[in-house]
Amino acid sequence: MTEYVLLFISAALVNNVILARFLGLCSFMGVTTRIDTAVGMGLATTFVITVSSMADWAVGAYLLEPYNLWYLRTVTFIMVIAAAVQFTELTVKKVSPPLFQMLGIYLPLITTNCAVLGIAILLVEHKMSFIEATVFGFSSSVGYSLVMVMMAGLRERLALADVPRLFAGPPNGFIVASLLALAFMGFSGMTS
Amino acid sequence: MGETMDSLTDYSAPTLIEGFAQVVAVEGKMAWLVPEQTSSCGGCSSAAACSSKGIGTISTRLEARRFQLVNDAGLRVGERVVVGIRENALVRASITAYAIPLAVLMLAGALAQWIAGSDFVTMAAMISGLVLGLWLARLRSERMMLKGELAPRFLRRAGMGETCNS
Numbered sequence: 001m002t003e004y005v006l007l008f009i010s011a012a013l014v015n016n017v018i019l020a021r022f023l024g025l026c027s028f029m030g031v032t033t034r035i036d037t038a039v040g041m042g043l044a045t046t047f048v049i050t051v052s053s054m055a056d057w058a059v060g061a062y063l064l065e066p067y068n069l070w071y072l073r074t075v076t077f078i079m080v081i082a083a084a085v086q087f088t089e090l091t092v093k094k095v096s097p098p099l100f101q102m103l104g105i106y107l108p109l110i111t112t113n114c115a116v117l118g119i120a121i122l123l124v125e126h127k128m129s130f131i132e133a134t135v136f137g138f139s140s141s142v143g144y145s146l147v148m149v150m151m152a153g154l155r156e157r158l159a160l161a162d163v164p165r166l167f168a169g170p171p172n173g174f175i176v177a178s179l180l181a182l183a184f185m186g187f188s189g190m191t192s
Numbered sequence: 193m194g195e196t197m198d199s200l201t202d203y204s205a206p207t208l209i210e211g212f213a214q215v216v217a218v219e220g221k222m223a224w225l226v227p228e229q230t231s232s233c234g235g236c237s238s239a240a241a242c243s244s245k246g247i248g249t250i251s252t253r254l255e256a257r258r259f260q261l262v263n264d265a266g267l268r269v270g271e272r273v274v275v276g277i278r279e280n281a282l283v284r285a286s287i288t289a290y291a292i293p294l295a296v297l298m299l300a301g302a303l304a305q306w307i308a309g310s311d312f313v314t315m316a317a318m319i320s321g322l323v324l325g326l327w328l329a330r331l332r333s334e335r336m337m338l339k340g341e342l343a344p345r346f347l348r349r350a351g352m353g354e355t356c357n358s
Contacts, residue, residue: 034209036209036280036282040282040285040286043287043290043291044289044290046290046291047289047290047293047294050294050297054315058315092289095289095326095329095330095333096289096329096330096334096337099285099329099333101227101259101342130311130314130315131301131305131311134298134318138298
């Protein structure tokens with residue numbers, strides 16, 4: 001149990017997918033102007049990353065490894081991620097059409113989110129077991145959502161601040177992102 | 193920019209998220225609307241013009257998100273309107289659609305791993321958990337729909353040239 005808790009903390013905070021691995025930066029800058037959209041995108045990404053981590057592990061263990069097809073892993077994982085996003089979209093549409101009307105707009109953005117592919121490649125390179133891969137995918141995406149919501153909160157406040165015109169908007173966002181990354185570097189001191 | 197917020201502003205009150213939509217059909221007392229694309233590129237009002245029709249294009253994706261409103265305002269086909277939903281409705285909808293299935297999936301996986309300790313059993317338990325979670329999400333979304341929490345409201349007619357950036 002302890003190893004899973006450590007894996008969670010490591011993937012969510014110490015090696016945060018956005019601020020330590022610098023993956024998923026496009027959605028990080030693009031969808032963090034409001035907290036509610038950041039929460040929507042974060043939860044959708046968490047769901048897709050967790051489901052695609054499970055599927056990627058199964059494809060890697062039962063298809064790529066037995067047939068020695070590791071050189072196809074990037075293409076294969078892109079297909080698995082696209083399938084996971086389509087599955088999520090169809091499921092949400094079937095389970096609740098009103099929810100699909102409200103949230104469906106975020107799903108296509110996840111297909112092109114490099115964080116999803118990055119996590120899939122990392123979990124096969126570290127030769128994790130199924131449960132480790134799932135916990136790693138889940139905790140990485142929780143870290144992603146956490147940083148998205150933090151950034152959105154900061155940007156909502158910054159939108160009200162009287163800053164020089166040249167710094168308003170994205171320039172200010174980049175400065176805040178760098179300060180957040182510096183703050184998250186402090187978590188690396190928690191592991192030996 | 194540069195506006196000062198007075199100390200009496202109630203930050204706990206849910207605000208409305210506004211969006212633009214176009215009336216595509218009127219049937220009796222109901223109007224059918226299609227939302228305009230909103231993205232970081234700011235090209236909301238040109239969504240219909242910047243993509244050709246076809247499977248998977250923005251146009252078909254937006255048409256798939258058609259919604260109904262009670263046409264008390266006498267809306268006509270082709271009119272652009274501003275609609276709104278409560279800010280917390282989006283968060284609650286996200287929690288219902290994604291967090292509930294995910295929580296049940298992870299709980300089922302954790303239980304299976306603790307009891308059986310086998311990859312196959314854990315995988316099967318997680319898939320079953322996902323199905324159960326989606327069913328629970330459906331029940332909750334039906335309740336939210338009955339309470340009217342997911343329905344957008346008509347706010348006003350959009351002005352000439354008004355966009356999400358103006």
